[in-house]
Amino acid sequence: xxxxxxxxxxxxxxxxxxxxxxxxxxxxxxxxxxxxxxxxxxxxxxxxxxxxxxxxxxxxxxxxxxxxxxxxxxxxxxxxxxxxxxxxxxxxxxxxxxxxxxxxxxxxxxxxxxxxxxxxxxxxxxxxxxxxxxxxxxxxxxxxxxxxxxxxxxxxxxxxxxxxxxxxxxxxxxxxxxxxxxxxxxxxxxxxxxxxxxxxxxxxxxxxxxxxxxxxxxxxxxxxxxxxxxxxxxx
Amino acid sequence: xxxxxxxxxxxxxxxxxxxxxxxxxxxxxxxxxxxxxxxxxxxxxxxxxxxxxxxxxxxxxxxxxxxxxxxxxxxxxxxxxxxxxxxxxxxxxxxxxxxxxxxxxxxxxxxxxxxxxxxxxxxxxxxxxxxxxxxxxxxxxxxxxxxxxxxxxxxxxxxxxxxxxxxxxxxxxxxxxxxxxxxxxxxxxxxxxxxxxxxxxxxxxxxxxxxxxxxxxxxxxxxxxxxxxxxxxxxxxxxxxxxxxxxxxxxxxxxxxxxxxxxxxxxxxxxxxxxxxxxxxxxxxxxxxxxxxxxxxxxxxxxxxxxxxxxxxxxxxxxxxxxxxxxxxxxxxxxxxxxxxxxxxxxxxxxxxxxxxxxxxxxxxxxxxxxxxxxxxxxxxxxxxxxxxxxxxxxxxxxxxxxxxxxxxxxxxxxxxxxxxxxxxxxxxxxxxxxxxxxxx
Numbered sequence: 163x164x165x166x167x168x169x170x171x172x173x174x175x176x177x178x179x180x181x182x183x184x185x186x187x188x189x190x191x192x193x194x195x196x197x198x199x200x201x202x203x204x205x206x207x208x209x210x211x212x213x214x215x216x217x218x219x220x221x222x223x224x225x226x227x228x229x230x231x232x233x234x235x236x237x238x239x240x241x242x243x244x245x246x247x248x249x250x251x252x253x254x255x256x257x258x259x260x261x262x263x264x265x266x267x268x269x270x271x272x273x274x275x276x277x278x279x280x281x282x283x284x285x286x287x288x289x290x291x292x293x294x295x296x297x298x299x300x301x302x303x304x305x306x307x308x309x310x311x312x313x314x315x316x317x318x319x320x321x322x323x324x325x326x327x328x329x330x331x332x333x334x335x336x337x338x339x340x341x342x343x344x345x346x347x348x349x350x351x352x353x354x355x356x357x358x359x360x361x362x363x364x365x366x367x368x369x370x371x372x373x374x375x376x377x378x379x380x381x382x383x384x385x386x387x388x389x390x391x392x393x394x395x396x397x
Numbered sequence: 398x399x400x401x402x403x404x405x406x407x408x409x410x411x412x413x414x415x416x417x418x419x420x421x422x423x424x425x426x427x428x429x430x431x432x433x434x435x436x437x438x439x440x441x442x443x444x445x446x447x448x449x450x451x452x453x454x455x456x457x458x459x460x461x462x463x464x465x466x467x468x469x470x471x472x473x474x475x476x477x478x479x480x481x482x483x484x485x486x487x488x489x490x491x492x493x494x495x496x497x498x499x500x501x502x503x504x505x506x507x508x509x510x511x512x513x514x515x516x517x518x519x520x521x522x523x524x525x526x527x528x529x530x531x532x533x534x535x536x537x538x539x540x541x542x543x544x545x546x547x548x549x550x551x552x553x554x555x556x557x558x559x560x561x562x563x564x565x566x567x568x569x570x571x572x573x574x575x576x577x578x579x580x581x582x583x584x585x586x587x588x589x590x591x592x593x594x595x596x597x598x599x600x601x602x603x604x605x606x607x608x609x610x611x612x613x614x615x616x617x618x619x620x621x622x623x624x625x626x627x628x629x630x631x632x633x634x635x636x637x638x639x640x641x642x643x644x645x646x647x648x649x650x651x652x653x654x655x656x657x658x659x660x661x662x663x664x665x666x667x668x669x670x671x672x673x674x675x676x677x678x679x680x681x682x683x684x685x686x687x688x689x690x691x692x693x694x695x696x697x698x699x700x701x702x703x704x705x706x707x708x709x710x711x712x713x714x715x716x717x718x719x720x721x722x723x724x725x726x727x728x729x730x731x732x733x734x735x736x737x738x739x740x741x742x743x744x745x746x747x748x749x750x751x752x753x754x755x756x757x758x759x760x761x762x763x764x765x766x767x768x769x770x771x772x773x774x775x776x777x778x779x780x781x782x783x784x785x786x787x788x789x790x791x792x793x794x795x796x797x798x799x800x801x802x803x804x805x806x807x808x809x810x811x812x813x814x815x816x817x818x819x820x821x822x823x824x825x826x827x828x829x830x831x832x833x834x835x836x837x838x
Contacts, residue, residue: 212768212789250769251514279643282774283783283800302772302783302800306643306657309664313772333646336470336808337800359471359837368479369796375476375483 212292218249225310226254232275237266245317255300255313260324263301263316267330270303270312278303278312281331286341290371294319297347301327301334318347326352344369435459439819443472447552447823450833454810454822463822466814468807473837481797485763486512487724489794491584496799497835498581499544502537502573503777504835505586506530508797510667511773511786512588515766518717525713526590531668532706533573533585535699536603539610540569541778541830542692542699546617549689549827553630555621565613568606575599578735589723590716593735600707607704614696621689631685635813635825638683645812646805649780650695651829654680654687661776668775673702685828722764725756763792777802779830803829803836 221227226249233256234240243262248255258266270278283302290296295317303312318324326349327334338349339358346367349355357364366373406415442453451472457465477496481489493508494501513519547562570580576599577585577592585592621627637645642652652659660677662670678694680687716723729738745753768790774783780802789795806829813825 251517251771253771255770280648281646282781283772283785283798285785285798285800287770287787287796287798300770300772300785302774302785304774304781306659306664311665311772311774331646332644333805333808336804340804357471359474361471368476375479 212289215246215248217246222247222249222254224252225308229254229276229310229312230256232273233266233269236273236276237269239265253311253313255315257315257317260316260318260322263299263314264325264327264330266314267301267303267327270314271330276305277307278305278310280304280306281327281333282311284327284334284337284341286345286347286369288345288369288371295322296320297345299324299341299347320346321348323348323350325350326355328352343367346370436464441822443469448826449548449831452807452826452831452833452836454814454826456814456819456822458819461819463814463817463819466811466822468810470804470807470833470836473833475838477838478797478799481794483793485792486588486766486794487763489797490587491582493797493799494582494584495834496838497777497779497782497801497803497832499541499832500537500778500835501582502530502533502586503775503782504799505583506534506668507773507775507777507782507784507799508786509586509588510775511771511784511797512766514771514773515769515786515788516588516722516764517767518589518719518722521717521719523590523714523717524709525594525711526715527668528706528709529591529595529715530586531670531673532603532703532710533576534668535702535706536569536572536606538699538778539696539703540566542696543569545692545778545827545830546689549824549830550621552823552827554626555624558617558621561613561617565610568602568609572599572602572606575602587724589719590714592724593728594715595710600710603703603707607700607707610696610700614693618693628686630820630824631689631828632682634685634821635817635828636682636684637809637813641809641812645809647780647809647829649777649802649806650688650691651806651809652780653678654691655683656681661774661781665774667773673705675699675701685824688828720755721759725752725759765790765792766794774800779803779832779835780806799835799838801835801838803831803833804838807831807836 222230230247237243239262243259243266244256245259246257248257256266267281270276280303281301282304283300285300287298287300288296289298297318297320299316299318301314301316303314304310305312316324324347326338328338328349329351335353336358338352339355341347342349342352342355343357343360344367356362360368406413408414437458439456439458440453441456442448443451445452448454453469453472455467455469456463475495477492481492484492489508489512490505493504496504510519513522543562543566547559547566550556550558550562573583573585574580576595577583637647637651637655639652639655639657641647642655642657648659656679658677658679661667662675663677675698676694678691678698680690727738727741728735729741731739745756766788768788770785770787772783772785774781776782781800782802783800785796785798785800786794787796809829810822810826813829814822817825
């Protein structure tokens with residue numbers, strides 16, 4: 163695996179500010195006493211190059227060409243907004259420049275030949291170690307009129323805000339909050355960007371690839387877990 | 398200072414705080430001076446029997462009217478998506494099945510369809526495996542809707558409905574137990590097939606159940622549909638029209654109760670649903686009553702699908718023929734329970750070194766999945782369940798995200814509750830059928 167938190171002995175970047183990740187190094191990290199990465203394949207120390215994602219050649223096939231052409235016609239700034247078009251496993255992904263995502267969503271929703279009425283899902287992937295723009299936000303749009311799906315993808319660097327699409331798709335509200343909570347990506351213009359799944363005072367963003375799994379002290383306010391030999395005795 | 402034994406009050410810097418443990422609402426409101434304090438903030442949940450688990454609603458009330466409602470989720474967050482990244486693709490099933498614990502078959506099938514799409518083996522899944530998947534998903538849908546009917550009945554005062562709903566659901570869980578060994582959290586569907594074949598005894602149980610449930614459904618309807626309290630608690634309550642549903646991303650029975658027949662089994666078929674004959678029930682009232690009618694009708698449609706799937710169930714393999722993906726174990730029932738068959742153990746330990754290596758590598762390390770990403774949407778009892786799976790070419794998922802319908806649908810609670818009565822928050826929230834395990838993941 164190319165990325166394994168804590169293998170180099172560096173402090174995890176995603177949790178630098180936070181208490182959770184800054185635990186003293188334990189000789190027995192992870193579960194079942196696994197040391198190192200826990201990779202049993204024997205390939206653990208090989209760094210696998212991440213395959214570059216290339217533009218797909220036209221024609222894309224299926225309805226993908228129709229969607230592409232319709233968007234090009236309906237959206238004047240099309241050539242500036244689209245970074246890349248990828249067709250993989252019968253799915254169309256349009257890579258959009260972050261500052262254009264709201265406009266593109268608006269056109270995708272409203273144009274009569276596109277009509278992506280439903281934003282099925284918004285989530286993020288942390289491609290740590292790929293390039294500067296490590297966070298990819300994926301918007302899965304569904305057209306109920308034409309029964310089509312398209313994925314819009316936006317890539318940003320750590321600390322760069324993404325415009326919020328809640329104005330176009332109100333359903334993105336909680337999903338953008340979840341991305342903020344889990345990855346620390348800030349959505350500019352979101353009405354109430356607070357943590358949603360983790361506690362409000364949590365530090366660090368757990369879904370980042372450099373945030374470790376486990377080894378986090380129990381964080382009850384004012385509570386303390388006694389050592390096993392001092393716990394309650396049944397007599 | 399205590400005003401009643403059920404509602405203790407204390408002064409804080411924020412004002413007076415009441416802790417209500419039961420008793421009469423009038424007693425509580427009587428202690429609030431209506432002239433100076435017409436607004437009350439009520440914290441409903443996270444420990445409340447009517448919030449379907451650990452949902453917390455912060456309600457601002459004027460009298461009994463809700464002026465503002467703010468749902469707070471996350472109390473059941475268990476980091477399942479993060480955990481998945483540390484296990485191999487096959488082990489992921491064990492995690493995802495625990496997300497929405499009332500519809501675990503859907504979590505498993507959604508995950509497996511995504512992994513199979515990433516592997517490019519979707520069309521190699523055997524006929525029998527797909528048929529059993531469809532059958533079990535539909536049984537699960539019935540079980541989930543029965544629990545919805547049971548809990549909603551309980552919350553709106555029809556306590557006997559709770560007993561009946563859970564009783565009938567137990568028949569379905571028995572079928573799952575007969576097949577997979579577990580009532581819930583089955584871990585039954587695997588990338589490439591199913592963990593085990595369905596035994597003849599379970600098929601008999603399903604046939605019995607198909608005869609049994611329609612009679613019971615009539616009894617439920619006889620009990621509820623004409624009931625004046627049930628009608629008044631549900632009709633015209635928590636209305637959300639198609640526009641509202643689409644902008645808030647609400648799918649499933651709530652959307653269909655507003656009149657839009659959007660069902661992924663029909664509109665974007667998967668698992669061969671296009672070959673089954675069933676209808677998509679809708680209602681036009683867009684209220685809790687409509688959602689009740691839609692769910693009851695969906696149980697009937699699911700029964701039709703289960704029956705067709707049973708007729709289609711032909712003997713055959715349940716695992717993909719590709720030995721690089723299919724689980725190598727040959728399970729058999731021994732004296733000490735289910736485990737590897739003795740013949741298989743004898744073969745890999747005694748005769749074929751390569752089989753042993755193959756078995757060991759596949760079980761410990763798992764198969765590799767080519768890099769890329771897919772999104773698979775299936776029709777869950779609560780709406781669209783979306784699985785966004787990303788692989789970097791390794792044996793572990795790089796990222797798996799669940800678009801759980803409970804999570805997205807809960808955003809509709811303020812739209813349904815604000816301006817309505819406090820009692821209707823319960824009915825509206827229940828009609829969304831949220832399962833917090835799925836919402837918080």
